[in-house]
Amino acid sequence: MVGLSIEDLDSRQMLMLYAVNKAPNGVPTEMHLQKIMYLTIKAMGQDPVKAVGYRAHYYGPFSSEVDGCRESLIDAGWLRKNAGEKVSIPDEVRDTVSRIKPADGFLDAKIGSIVDFICSMNTEEMLMYIYADDQKNNGGEMIENSDVRDSIFARRKEIAEGMMKKEKVSVGKGAELAGMEIRDFMDYMRQ
Known part of the structure; x- marks a missing residue:
């Protein structure tokens, strides 16, 4: 009802x-x-x-x-x-x-x-995406009180790589999420 x-x-x-x-x-x-x-x-x-x-x-x-x-x-x-x-x-x-x-x-x-x-996305991927976007566009003001920010950013390369492999993001967006240049991210992915 x-x-x-x-x-x-x-x-x-x-x-x-x-x-x-x-x-x-x-x-x-x-x-x-x-x-x-x-x-x-x-x-x-x-x-x-x-x-x-x-x-x-x-x-x-x-x-x-x-x-x-x-x-x-x-x-x-x-x-x-x-x-x-x-x-x-x-x-x-x-x-x-x-x-x-x-x-x-x-x-x-x-x-x-x-x-x-x-x-x-799983929770970790979603938070990585939101956190990276906020850091890039708002200077990180929406994530300053986050309990998991440091652990998410500590794993940002692995999370971005996983998102790339699952075809959730492009190479460019994966590099941005990883906090790397595209060429460096591609090299990281080949390791």
Whole structure:
């Protein structure tokens, strides 16, 4: 039973439903959903800090507002969370949620790519990607409170190599994640 009609949902709730619906098997964890929303808001040309209060947290960017949105959608029956933290669209509302679409076709494709990419990664890969992106584009301000930043960066070459081998990133992006020049990363991969 759904506690709110679709007309009662705000734009952030609709965006979250749309993003989760793009993951046919659901979003693996709440942390994955936080990072999907972070990148989606950036892709929409908005500042995640100003738009929904993202801040530095134990595992990179975190928004209490996004977390509250997720909880309200679970409470209202629009989302389901299993014991393993996987977040998905319940079958009862899937048809209704499937009608939610951004007006911009490019944004539709971009959100789909973000969801596919983030959902394809394990936690370590996802954090490496988010941390390297934040370090490059924001001077690392979103990762300053991270409990695992040092251990992730200590293994950045191995993580980037694994992502390359699984064809999750290009050579250029792999080198960037590894913190190396492309030629040096290629040499490292050959070892």
